[in-house]
Amino acid sequence: MRLKDKTALIFGAGQAPGETPAVGNGRAVSLLFAREGARVLCVDRHLDSAEETARLIRDEGGEAQAVAADVTSEDEVKAAVEACTDHWGRIDILHNNVGISVEGGDAPVTEITTEAFDKIVAVNLRSMVYACKHTIPVMREQKSGAIVSISSMAAWENYPWVSYKATKSAMIALTQQFAIQNAEYGIRANVILPGLMDTPMAVDRRAEAWGRPRADVAAERDAKIPLLGKMGDAWDVAHASLFLASDEAKFITGVALPVDGGRGLKVG
Numbered sequence: 001m002r003l004k005d006k007t008a009l010i011f012g013a014g015q016a017p018g019e020t021p022a023v024g025n026g027r028a029v030s031l032l033f034a035r036e037g038a039r040v041l042c043v044d045r046h047l048d049s050a051e052e053t054a055r056l057i058r059d060e061g062g063e064a065q066a067v068a069a070d071v072t073s074e075d076e077v078k079a080a081v082e083a084c085t086d087h088w089g090r091i092d093i094l095h096n097n098v099g100i101s102v103e104g105g106d107a108p109v110t111e112i113t114t115e116a117f118d119k120i121v122a123v124n125l126r127s128m129v130y131a132c133k134h135t136i137p138v139m140r141e142q143k144s145g146a147i148v149s150i151s152s153m154a155a156w157e158n159y160p161w162v163s164y165k166a167t168k169s170a171m172i173a174l175t176q177q178f179a180i181q182n183a184e185y186g187i188r189a190n191v192i193l194p195g196l197m198d199t200p201m202a203v204d205r206r207a208e209a210w211g212r213p214r215a216d217v218a219a220e221r222d223a224k225i226p227l228l229g230k231m232g233d234a235w236d237v238a239h240a241s242l243f244l245a246s247d248e249a250k251f252i253t254g255v256a257l258p259v260d261g262g263r264g265l266k267v268g
């Protein structure tokens, strides 16, 4: 029970649809936090998907509620933050999971459209600013809090498209800024950089977009991983987040943690 009596607010707690039993990062982290004793507010653009995550938690004996919010709307993010404090009176953990790439129309710099760039910035980055803007005052009042955001190894690697690259890189810079500017209030901010993970959004969506069998896309991703030649999964990301959100990490702030099976080490 590493999160006993803590309250977690998770944006992107639903799950992208997919044909496989693979679980998404948002759902896995919600389930794991609840198993470790946290009360979880599951927030997603798709209320049915957030409700499904909350139901899975309650079926296991945990405590969870679901609310709908599109993270591109400041009013909706603010309302979700207020829903959390209305339910449970505090926010110990803010987890920023929402992120899109190909489905937002991302492209190389010579082909990117204004519309796609602005959309991906709004979903991936502006959302983090809104969530932190409205949660940090609650955490400052409490004199404690942990923020964990999900960036990507795309921030550090030679990634093909510009909007995902720009937004995931900026999430690291903002995490460092929020960490140093809120340390005096006992608020920690850390960011996780997942590499290639076997989630419905990353594999099923790409297979669909490219008109290729899921197994082919998965095998191609597996082949790029040094550790046992296999992609990670959402539970790997969830366990990293559990550590950073827990009191075990009470002296760790401003850190960018790769969860990538060693792929970032493949240079030369």
Ligand SMILES: NC(=O)c1ccc[n+]([C@@H]2O[C@H](COP(=O)([O-])OP(=O)(O)OC[C@H]3O[C@@H](n4cnc5c(N)ncnc54)[C@H](O)[C@@H]3O)[C@@H](O)[C@H]2O)c1
Pocket (backbone or CB within 6 Å): 011, 012, 013, 014, 015, 016, 023, 024, 025, 026, 027, 043, 044, 045, 046, 049, 069, 070, 071, 072, 097, 098, 099, 100, 123, 150, 151, 152, 153, 193, 194, 195, 196, 197, 198, 199, 200, 201, 202, 234
């Ligand atoms: N899967 C990977 O290989 C991988 C690698 C690196 C980083 N990531 C990052 O992990 C995070 C989650 O990825 P995942 O593949 O597990 O997906 P996921 O299954 O956790 O899906 C993300 C959730 O966000 C929700 N969402 C999307 N747009 C939203 C909006 N505007 N407002 C509110 N909710 C919205 C979706 O409905 C979905 O439920 C993303 O930030 C992604 O960039 C994933």
